[in-house]
Amino acid sequence: DVKVTQSSRYLVKRTGEKVFLECVQDMDHENMFWYRQDPGLGLRLIYFSYDVKMKEKGDIPEGYSVSREKKERFSLILESASTNQTSMYLCASSLLIFDSLNTEAFFGQGTRLTVV
């Protein structure tokens, strides 16, 4: 079974703190993604990476950065957490890009982050 594992299920952080969300996949996938999910807005892409040390901005990258030093690990960094970053964060991975007919998306269990 493909496993995408996020380091925490629940996190509470203070405004201004630097926050690290970690994601690890064990299937040697090239592509990894970070999304946030908010009521009424669905999943929105923050950043994605298609190779080690490669990253591309998604739809809402402001206030976030990412790191991919190893193929299996993709980290999301909140440089200075703010209350509007309170959300559910989901990591995903895929072997190929999504317009390939044989590409399935595999998701982590999610991290519910609260910034107070």
Next chain:
Amino acid sequence: KNEVEQSPQNLTAQEGEFITINCSYSVGISALHWLQQHPGGGIVSLFMLSSGKKKHGRLIATINIQEKHSSLHITASHPRDSAVYICAVPLETSGSRLTFGEGTQLTVNP
């Protein structure tokens, strides 16, 4: 207008009922994904289809590429089917990344 629209947003059913969730999208795609999210938050992939119909147990997914529409059906629904169901497509306008519908919250009562 959202590029991927789902209906209904919320659906409550009695155990045993036949369920239909709909997804419409605005541009041409190569494949459509149906995903399931349980209350704990994790998301699992149910189907990926590019034409016709796929069946897995009590779940059936259909797609009409010409009409840009897909449906997810659940036969003989059960309380354990209660979850959020999300459709997602790789829209050309988003560089082949997935674009998601807002999700349909399904509650099946015993």
